[in-house]
Amino acid sequence: MLKIAVLVSGGGTNLQALIDAQKNGIIRNGRICCVISGKEGAYALERAKQNDIPAYVVARKSYSSVADFDHALTEKLKEAGADVVVLAGFLSILGDEILSVFENQIINIHPSLIPSFCGSGYYGLRVHEEALKYGVKVTGATVHFVSKVVDGGAIIAQKAVEVKDGDTPEILQRRVMEQAEWVILPRAVSLFCDGKLKVENGKVLILE
Numbered sequence: 001m002l003k004i005a006v007l008v009s010g011g012g013t014n015l016q017a018l019i020d021a022q023k024n025g026i027i028r029n030g031r032i033c034c035v036i037s038g039k040e041g042a043y044a045l046e047r048a049k050q051n052d053i054p055a056y057v058v059a060r061k062s063y064s065s066v067a068d069f070d071h072a073l074t075e076k077l078k079e080a081g082a083d084v085v086v087l088a089g090f091l092s093i094l095g096d097e098i099l100s101v102f103e104n105q106i107i108n109i110h111p112s113l114i115p116s117f118c119g120s121g122y123y124g125l126r127v128h129e130e131a132l133k134y135g136v137k138v139t140g141a142t143v144h145f146v147s148k149v150v151d152g153g154a155i156i157a158q159k160a161v162e163v164k165d166g167d168t169p170e171i172l173q174r175r176v177m178e179q180a181e182w183v184i185l186p187r188a189v190s191l192f193c194d195g196k197l198k199v200e201n202g203k204v205l206i207l208e
């Protein structure tokens with residue numbers, strides 16, 4: 001059974017999708033061992049408590065440098081014995097230490113079809129605002145391994161979602177979550193825990 005650490009900063013609906021997937025057997029070979037929030041008071045912490053999952057806060061602003069924050073986060077994850085780290089709406093950029101200690105073990109969900117509408121500054125509603133501004137007819141979500149390049153790591157899974165006339169960023173965000181994020185994130189974590197993901201030449205192979 002692999003230990004899954006989930007890093008959050010906000011409402012935690014993707015965390016909820018992982019908790020549900022664990023309960024209903026979509027994730028069979030992993031268990032959420034802890035939730036770490038980058039912010040005090042994030043509702044995701046409440047979700048962890050309700051499900052008896054140990055929850056901690058490691059906030060960037062409590063540390064004087066990125067390196068100190070990076071080290072504290074890495075130590076917490078080591079202490080928890082994490083085998084895989086899932087960024088489920090975690091807003092702080094990761095440092096070098098965590099990326100090297102957990103190489104190809106950190107999974108992120110991004111609410112667009114990478115390489116569109118991604119990279120530095122593309123988070124939250126901004127992603128959907130830009131998609132609507134551009135006028136794309138299809139958007140979606142991407143699950144990928146985390147590398148030093150923001151939103152640039154090897155892609156594990158993607159799912160397309162239709163953009164509809166009259167969409168607001170909020171409506172589109174909700175549709176992308178419901179139809180894509182909450183589906184492909186648990187599925188990707190499940191594949192990882194089943195030992196079915198292999199990174200080769202910067203690309204993910206899904207083993208049968």
Ligand code: GRF
Binds near residue numbers: 014090109177181
């Ligand atoms: C999601 O849109 C996710 O793709 C992005 O941040 C948001 C987090 O939402 N990285 P939640 O906290 O899981 O509800």
